[in-house]
Amino acid sequence: xxxxxxxxxxxxxxxxxxxxxxxxxxxxxxxxxxxxxxxxxxxxxxxxxxxxxxxxxxxxxxxxxxxxxxxxxxxxxxxxxxxxxxxxxxxxxxxxxxxxxxxxxxxxxxxxxxxxxxxxxxxxxxxxxxxxxxxxxxxxxxxxxxxxxxxxxxxxxxxxxxxxxxxxxxxxxxxxxxxxxxxxxxxxxxxxx
Amino acid sequence: xxxxxxxxxxxxxxxxxxxxxxxxxxxxxxxxxxxxxxxxxxxxxxxxxxxxxxxxxxxxxxxxxxxxxxxxxxxxxxxxxxxxxxxxxxxxxxxxxxxxxxxxxxxxxxxxxxxxxxxxxxxxxxxxxxxxxxxxxxxxxxxxxxxxxxxxxxxxxxxxxxxxxxxxxxxxxxxxxxxxxxxxxxxxxxxxx
Numbered sequence: 001x002x003x004x005x006x007x008x009x010x011x012x013x014x015x016x017x018x019x020x021x022x023x024x025x026x027x028x029x030x031x032x033x034x035x036x037x038x039x040x041x042x043x044x045x046x047x048x049x050x051x052x053x054x055x056x057x058x059x060x061x062x063x064x065x066x067x068x069x070x071x072x073x074x075x076x077x078x079x080x081x082x083x084x085x086x087x088x089x090x091x092x093x094x095x096x097x098x099x100x101x102x103x104x105x106x107x108x109x110x111x112x113x114x115x116x117x118x119x120x121x122x123x124x125x126x127x128x129x130x131x132x133x134x135x136x137x138x139x140x141x142x143x144x145x146x147x148x149x150x151x152x153x154x155x156x157x158x159x160x161x162x163x164x165x166x167x168x169x170x171x172x173x174x175x176x177x178x179x180x181x182x183x184x185x186x187x188x189x190x191x192x193x
Numbered sequence: 194x195x196x197x198x199x200x201x202x203x204x205x206x207x208x209x210x211x212x213x214x215x216x217x218x219x220x221x222x223x224x225x226x227x228x229x230x231x232x233x234x235x236x237x238x239x240x241x242x243x244x245x246x247x248x249x250x251x252x253x254x255x256x257x258x259x260x261x262x263x264x265x266x267x268x269x270x271x272x273x274x275x276x277x278x279x280x281x282x283x284x285x286x287x288x289x290x291x292x293x294x295x296x297x298x299x300x301x302x303x304x305x306x307x308x309x310x311x312x313x314x315x316x317x318x319x320x321x322x323x324x325x326x327x328x329x330x331x332x333x334x335x336x337x338x339x340x341x342x343x344x345x346x347x348x349x350x351x352x353x354x355x356x357x358x359x360x361x362x363x364x365x366x367x368x369x370x371x372x373x374x375x376x377x378x379x380x381x382x383x384x385x386x
Contacts, residue, residue, distance in 0.1 A: 037230025
């Protein structure tokens with residue numbers, strides 16, 4: 001069949017590149033997270049996986065709130081940086097020149113330069129092994145006005161990017177549109193068998 | 194600040210486009226899932242969100258196993274199709290001409306045409322509202338031999354694609370490499386403040 005076994009691993013493609021924020025001891029901090037996914041539609045929820053030793057996790061547990069910020073391609077350096085240093089040692093916000101603001105939850109720091117920001121309240125924490133899986137209810141969404149077209153989010157203005165896992169871990173912008181969702185599949189719909 | 198409130202919602206960019214498989218009443222079925230993320234590294238786990246009414250969910254609960262298949266860009270029609278019809282009404286495998294095989298778990302159907310296939314055992318099911326969040330332990334990974342370079346997964350050969358959520362729901366290929374992970378951020382590392 002031409003298949004090779006790689007063993008158990010985390011080879012899912014593509015993964016998002018996101019900045020998760022929390023107040024740790026009342027000071028905002030941000031962590032790069034690629035292991036995240038929407039968890040529910042009604043109510044809207046998201047799950048994020050964070051290694052136990054991470055500084056940001058302390059803040060998530062202190063406040064039971066966190067933010068998810070979607071960086072644009074021009075923030076790739078800052079996004080990578082927030083994954084390779086610890087907020088226990090450096091002030092990532094100063095180094096990255098993030099403008100931090102707060103929304104309705106008051107305790108989930110948001111990055112103004114990121115086009116999209118979610119404010120979340122923790123509803124579950126599962127200890128799965130090396131990581132905690134945090135499930136959060138999305139309480140509010142902020143979007144940069146400059147990323148809207150006719151009042152709606154415009155992907156060509158948001159310019160998010162993807163994290164591609166090993167062996168050549170890299171960040172990739174989005175490319176060609178290859179199909180309209182809930183539409184291109186209809187071409188197969190006549191073919192009942 | 195130039196931010197607009199959108200209310201609570203599921204605006205995370207980018208999301209993956211994946212095909213989740215399960216045997217329902219001993220017959221394989223596949224469902225398109227964009228709401229998925231890696232949940233743990235050690236042991237490797239993945240979380241996927243599935244609407245309660247979905248046919249595939251019956252099979253996941255029957256066997257407590259499922260698969261996650263990463264489709265390539267040339268499978269965008271099939272991927273969309275598996276999200277807009279139900280396995281309770283049509284035989285998606287026949288329509289899509291999927292070649293199905295099984296791995297070590299025996300009960301998690303895998304799609305040969307998909308470059309990457311994960312076999313998973315259910316470890317948690319959280320009822321979150323409209324969706325169940327299924328957390329699965331990744332027991333094995335299969336990759337098409339043709340997608341390896343020097344024995345390692347090659348993203349340019351795998352050719353995964355992304356699901357971009359509303360308002361213009363669409364599938365997008367990956368584009369330009371904008372930075373090497375765990376590396377490009379080091380440019381900011383000298384700037385301790």
